[in-house]
Amino acid sequence: MECDVVAPETTMDRQESAAPPARLRGVALACPVDRAALVEEGPDRLRCSACAAVFPRVNGIPVLINDANSAFAVADYVGGQGYGGASYGRAADRTSGLRRLGRRIVRRLADVQSSIAYPGPEDALAHVRAKTSSPAVLVIGSGGCRLGSAEDHVVHTDVAFAAEVDAIADAHDLPFESCSFDLVVAVAVFEHVADPARCAAEVVRVLRPGGYVYAVTPFLQPVHMGAYDFTRFTPIGHRRLFRAFDEVAAGVAMGAGSTLGAGFAGFLRAISAAGAWQRVAGLAGMLAAAPLRLLDRFLPNSADFASGLWFFGRLRDDPPVSDRELVTTYHASFGRGARKLPPP
Ligand SMILES: [Zn+2]
Structure with missing residues (x-):
């Protein structure tokens, strides 16, 4: 079973490294490039224990993208934006009255629920x-x-x-x-x-x-x-x-x-x-x-x-x-x- 195979250098790196292994909700993080263990390197970044690739934290959120292999670039997130400036957070609606009500109705209709x-x-x-x-x-x-x-x-x-x-x-x-x-x-x-x-x-x-x-x-x-x-x-x-x-x-x-x-x-x-x-x-x-x-x-x-x-x-x-x-x-x-x- 693939799961029983643990790359020996990965285990070793983790033991030898003084930096604490990076975890999220109890789950160990791995480098998206080579899947070796990631370690904490200060509050703003994580580092791969094998290839030394560095990944930023933006507002506390680690950006763990294999930059060479992805449609998304790590640099795009560093400003706190993400791809194409898109995010799920809706901008505050500054309209009022009927226009605001209309927008709410449209949003409810557009909310695709099965x-x-x-x-x-x-x-x-x-x-x-x-x-x-x-x-x-x-x-x-x-x-x-x-x-x-x-x-x-x-x-x-x-x-x-x-x-x-x-x-x-x-x-x-x-x-x-x-x-x-x-x-x-x-x-x-x-x-x-x-x-x-x-x-x-x-x-x-x-x-x-x-x-x-x-x-x-x-x-x-x-x-x-x-x-x-x-x-x-x-x-x-x-x-x-x-x-x-x-x-x-x-x-x-x-x-x-x-x-x-x-x-x-x-x-x-x-x-x-x-x-x-x-x-x-x-x-x-x-x-x-x-x-x-x-x-x-x-x-x-x-x-x-x-x-x-x-x-x-x-x-x-x-x-x-x-x-x-x-x-x-x-x-x-x-x-x-x-x-x-x-x-x-
Ligand atoms: Zn790596």
């Missing part, structure tokens, strides 16, 4: 907790969301600064030692990575034997987050991404109604690129999409026209599922898929 009841990250965590007491959990792309409670060892990572983010990390090079986690959560992440297979391999690497993955990923959705939106997955494509796992349960996160609503909104936006039209089309599209989204729960055969899919799986002891075996798992009756997780 109308389908399906197991979420908290359900996945509860499932894993029943198997492993005080599990170590990694959330990739956590945004401003917090998973679990204070006593859980949950490490929240993202490529943008947000309230709950513990570290800036790119899923292509996760800054953790192998076999560090019992559960990895990735909600709306795999469409945003340039190389999903490599990121899935990283998830496998950082999981302990028998560890779990929980993912929600778009299938039929328009581009969002501009340049940082690379790919989509069909139901079988999503299953293949996690072929190192046995499926515990999977299903539709957002159904055909959501797909239709987003498609209609996209159709309106396609008519003209003019700013004024885009604002009108954006509002009209949202107004149309909101009720269509509510239809999802009444559509039991959504899988092949789904807007988003979820997967919960357990790391296999056997080699990954072969493609020949994989295609036999496709079944038209997938429909909405599972509505809840099986008992642990």
Whole structure:
């Protein structure tokens, strides 16, 4: 098992180094370049015990990016900004009266919530907790969301600064030692990575034997987050991404109604690129999409026209599922898929 192999120089470096090993919520940090142990080097930076690469802390948050290998540059975070100046924190709304109310309504409509009841990250965590007491959990792309409670060892990572983010990390090079986690959560992440297979391999690497993955990923959705939106997955494509796992349960996160609503909104936006039209089309599209989204729960055969899919799986002891075996798992009756997780 890959997990039993500990690079001897890594262990040695850690013992010989006077600097304390860097940890986040009890989990040891590793260099995203070579995965050797990271050590604290003053309050503002961490250093790799092997390659001596240095990683800054910005407002206390370590920026653990493999600079040569990432779409994101460490230098972009040093000013406290992050990629393209983007962050999840909304600027304070300085408008008032009707305009402010209007904006609130639009925001609520734009807040894409599924109308389908399906197991979420908290359900996945509860499932894993029943198997492993005080599990170590990694959330990739956590945004401003917090998973679990204070006593859980949950490490929240993202490529943008947000309230709950513990570290800036790119899923292509996760800054953790192998076999560090019992559960990895990735909600709306795999469409945003340039190389999903490599990121899935990283998830496998950082999981302990028998560890779990929980993912929600778009299938039929328009581009969002501009340049940082690379790919989509069909139901079988999503299953293949996690072929190192046995499926515990999977299903539709957002159904055909959501797909239709987003498609209609996209159709309106396609008519003209003019700013004024885009604002009108954006509002009209949202107004149309909101009720269509509510239809999802009444559509039991959504899988092949789904807007988003979820997967919960357990790391296999056997080699990954072969493609020949994989295609036999496709079944038209997938429909909405599972509505809840099986008992642990
Ligand atoms: Zn290194």
